[in-house]
Amino acid sequence: MEMIKLIKGDITKLEVDAIVNAANSSLMGGGGVDGAIHRAAGPSLHEECKEIIKKIGKLPTGEAVITGAGNLKCRYVIHTVGPIWQGGNFDEEKLLRNAYVNSLKIAKEKGIRSIAFPNISTGVYGFPKDLASDIAISAVREFLEKNPEIQQVIFVCFDEENYEIYKKKLHPNE
Numbered sequence: 087m088e089m090i091k092l093i094k095g096d097i098t099k100l101e102v103d104a105i106v107n108a109a110n111s112s113l114m115g116g117g118g119v120d121g122a123i124h125r126a127a128g129p130s131l132h133e134e135c136k137e138i139i140k141k142i143g144k145l146p147t148g149e150a151v152i153t154g155a156g157n158l159k160c161r162y163v164i165h166t167v168g169p170i171w172q173g174g175n176f177d178e179e180k181l182l183r184n185a186y187v188n189s190l191k192i193a194k195e196k197g198i199r200s201i202a203f204p205n206i207s208t209g210v211y212g213f214p215k216d217l218a219s220d221i222a223i224s225a226v227r228e229f230l231e232k233n234p235e236i237q238q239v240i241f242v243c244f245d246e247e248n249y250e251i252y253k254k255k256l257h258p259n260e
């Protein structure tokens with residue numbers, strides 16, 4: 087099976103072990119992929135997130151937590167908070183890498199074999215897409231080299247711009 091896959095589409099439709107949500111620190115849902123995941127999962131996801139927030143207060147940028155998936159086809163949702171782009175001098179690159187690595191660490195701990203990522207921070211949070219794709223691809227490749235337990239990572243691009251960027255980097259000859 088191909089270790090790293092690229093698809094264009096809606097992450098809420100995937101039948102993988104886990105999908106990653108580009109959440110905010112409140113975990114109370116929002117727009118973009120966060121809104122789509124909560125809508126598709128149903129209210130049980132919001133309830134689980136509320137329980138987590140009761141315990142931790144808020145989810146710091148770059149950190150990740152795992153919940154069930156409600157009505158979604160996948161088994162788990164890993165919620166992570168990407169950095170808001172502020173020009174690049176506020177550790178945004180490190181924090182975005184952390185969001186990918188911490189999501190993968192949780193997946194490994196949980197025995198998850200297939201995990202799908204959206205293009206974290208590149209929507210509302212305004213992170214430059216090309217730079218974000220370099221960070222995402224290198225973080226995932228490095229993690230997979232050391233952790234073969236994760237058998238497949240899928241990059242799910244919803245918008246054309248991200249898809250073209252990832253395609254150039256992952257399938258340069260096509």
Ligand code: APR
Pocket residue numbers: 095096097098108109110115116117118119120121122123168204205206207208209210211212242243244245248
């Ligand atoms: N499936 C996959 N990807 C999606 C979907 C979907 N159904 N809907 C949107 N996306 C993509 C966007 O096209 C973008 O490339 O997710 C990527 C991330 O964009 P946002 O969802 O805006 O996430 P982000 O930039 O990380 O901002 C997070 O937005 O929705 C709020 O509550 C969220 O406050 C948080 C902030």
